[in-house]
Amino acid sequence: MAGEKSLPEINKRIKKGKVVVLTAEEVIPVVQELGLKKAAAEVDVVTTGTFGAMCSSAAYFNFGHTKPRMKMTEVWLNGVNAYAGIAAVDALIGATEVMKNDPLNSIHPGEFRYGGGHVIHDLVAKKPIHLRATAHGTDCYPRREIDTVITIDDLNQAVLFNPRNAYQNYNVAVNLSDKTVYTYLGVLKPQLGNANYSTSGQLSPLLKDPYLRTIGIGSRIFLGGGIGYVAWQGTQHCPSITALPNGGSLIEGGTLAVIGDLKQMQPEWLMGASILGYGVSLAVGLGVPIPVLNEEILYWASRTDEEIYAPVIDYGLAYPAGNPEPLAYVTYAQLKSGTIKVDGKEVPTGPMSSYPAAKKIATMLKQWIEQGSFLLTEPVAPLPSIGEAAPLNPLAETESQTDGKGELIWLPNA
Amino acid sequence: MAPERIVLRFNATTSDKPVIYHLVKKYNLIINILKARINPHKEGMMVLELHGEPEQYAHGLEYLRSMGVTIQPLSEQVQHNETICNHCGACINVCPSGALYLERPDMKVKFDNEKCLVCLMCVKACPYKAMEVYF
Numbered sequence: 263m264a265g266e267k268s269l270p271e272i273n274k275r276i277k278k279g280k281v282v283v284l285t286a287e288e289v290i291p292v293v294q295e296l297g298l299k300k301a302a303a304e305v306d307v308v309t310t311g312t313f314g315a316m317c318s319s320a321a322y323f324n325f326g327h328t329k330p331r332m333k334m335t336e337v338w339l340n341g342v343n344a345y346a347g348i349a350a351v352d353a354l355i356g357a358t359e360v361m362k363n364d365p366l367n368s369i370h371p372g373e374f375r376y377g378g379g380h381v382i383h384d385l386v387a388k389k390p391i392h393l394r395a396t397a398h399g400t401d402c403y404p405r406r407e408i409d410t411v412i413t414i415d416d417l418n419q420a421v422l423f424n425p426r427n428a429y430q431n432y433n434v435a436v437n438l439s440d441k442t443v444y445t446y447l448g449v450l451k452p453q454l455g456n457a458n459y460s461t462s463g464q465l466s467p468l469l470k471d472p473y474l475r476t477i478g479i480g481s482r483i484f485l486g487g488g489i490g491y492v493a494w495q496g497t498q499h500c501p502s503i504t505a506l507p508n509g510g511s512l513i514e515g516g517t518l519a520v521i522g523d524l525k526q527m528q529p530e531w532l533m534g535a536s537i538l539g540y541g542v543s544l545a546v547g548l549g550v551p552i553p554v555l556n557e558e559i560l561y562w563a564s565r566t567d568e569e570i571y572a573p574v575i576d577y578g579l580a581y582p583a584g585n586p587e588p589l590a591y592v593t594y595a596q597l598k599s600g601t602i603k604v605d606g607k608e609v610p611t612g613p614m615s616s617y618p619a620a621k622k623i624a625t626m627l628k629q630w631i632e633q634g635s636f637l638l639t640e641p642v643a644p645l646p647s648i649g650e651a652a653p654l655n656p657l658a659e660t661e662s663q664t665d666g667k668g669e670l671i672w673l674p675n676a
Numbered sequence: 677m678a679p680e681r682i683v684l685r686f687n688a689t690t691s692d693k694p695v696i697y698h699l700v701k702k703y704n705l706i707i708n709i710l711k712a713r714i715n716p717h718k719e720g721m722m723v724l725e726l727h728g729e730p731e732q733y734a735h736g737l738e739y740l741r742s743m744g745v746t747i748q749p750l751s752e753q754v755q756h757n758e759t760i761c762n763h764c765g766a767c768i769n770v771c772p773s774g775a776l777y778l779e780r781p782d783m784k785v786k787f788d789n790e791k792c793l794v795c796l797m798c799v800k801a802c803p804y805k806a807m808e809v810y811f
């Protein structure tokens with residue numbers, strides 16, 4: 263294709279201080295004015311951003327060896343269980359883990375005031391964290407208990423590793439039932455009382471490179487206010503594009519697994535989230551730079567809220583039952599306007615992920631690139647593109663074989 | 677009866693008595709605990725929202741006083757902590773009065789104190805605890 267640029271060329275321009283970077287919002291009027299061809303020649307990088315609660319986030323640590331030595335088998339950080347079945351003094355804390363003795367939903371809707379997401383935030387904020395661990399004791403690791411206080415600076419390694427972030431697109435949640443429901447997409451009032459959505463639309467990373475032409479394993483990104491990398495495809499990664507009955511297309515299903523050194527991240531961009539009636543999560547700030555290698559990449563990167571659709575799903579009955587048939591498709595422009603129409607009814611909309619924060623991330627990333635402190639990386643391997651990922655299967659349940667006393671019988675060759 | 681909001685203060689001898697249980701059991705009051713705290717000296721503070729028959733309500737308060745609990749009416753306010761708020765928008769549709777609203781096209785969340793009914797819905801619904809209650 264004419265006017266192709268290479269990534270090393272773009273990096274050269276970054277080093278020379280001559281790079282042209284625009285956020286995914288800023289690039290829209292430029293493409294509208296100059297046309298794709300001219301704009302692709304002028305613009306080198308488009309930056310994206312998203313900030314919202316992203317379950318499937320976690321952090322792992324190495325605490326350093328104790329004296330005498332200890333092989334920690336159960337670990338709690340500020341009373342939140344961390345998974346210690348990795349090694350003697352390594353542990354992983356998941357964003358959605360709740361506190362020991364949390365009342366959960368026993369008084370519905372539960373408040374879930376503190377959990378794994380909050381521990382990760384408090385660590386990054388350099389707050390002291392209570393570490394408690396127990397062990398069974400071995401000849402080489404005799405110690406059985408520890409109760410101490412640590413900060414992130416005391417840890418040998420602290421790594422943010424999120425198995426699924428940056429969902430390409432998300433459902434718009436409504437409630438057709440007769441009672442209020444408390445979901446991971448917020449409080450949904452009965453009978454189409456409101457509609458909640460949760461991506462940054464025209465700023466959202468994977469909506470701006472839907473075929474994953476530039477984003478791959480090893481891509482350097484903005485993660486939690488610091489630098490991170492794409493580690494793998496995210497869990498449930500299955501990008502698709504579907505033509506919609508009334509025109510337009512629905513792009514959805516891509517996800518990223520990301521990794522980065524927690525010690526250089528910022529508390530503002532890793533916020534513990536308490537989602538009423540649902541649980542705990544971690545709001546992650548994530549931004550991906552898209553190198554404008556050709557017109558086609560810029561075509562997707564400059565798509566607008568008017569062109570990006572999301573499915574409207576009933577979270578009152580259909581979604582919990584596992585039958586999420588879309589009630590309608592709406593654009594992000596409609597969602598941001600404040601109301602959408604579902605079944606002939608005007609429904610007020612509300613976001614769950616912050617557009618102002620997404621914009622700030624895209625702008626910060628832009629500045630890092632302009633200042634020359636952030637170079638783009640060529641993926642070391644591509645991620646499965648649209649049509650290339652295996653379809654997602656629901657969990658198939660088989661009847662378990664028991665011995666009549668409730669004990670499972672394992673059939674060696676079954 | 678419209679829900680009443682009150683602040684209870686317990687001394688060290690009553691703070692471990694099941695008074696709330698009795699309020700529910702004996703006086704048939706519907707109780708929403710908005711806030712509860714106990715200090716190292718075992719003195720407690722609790723903010724309750726009570727619902728019930730007016731007569732039962734009066735008897736319930738009498739019972740509390742008889743247990744040595746002091747009762748005050750609640751005069752509270754809600755504040756929007758702008759250093760914590762990230763403008764996610766999760767509070768917009770739970771706010772019944774429009775006190776919390778989105779400013780377009782910026783999509784920033786604003787709080788209009790004048791319109792606030794102190795219903796505390798946003799305090800529960802804000803995932804980041806940016807809506808704070810002041811007494």
Ligand code: SF4
Binds near residue numbers: 756760764767806
């Ligand atoms: S829910 Fe909380 S953080 Fe989100 S906009 Fe409202 S006050 Fe701000």
Ligand code: SF4
Binds near residue numbers: 773774775797807
């Ligand atoms: S207390 Fe109620 S009325 Fe006031 S801002 Fe919060 S939700 Fe709105």
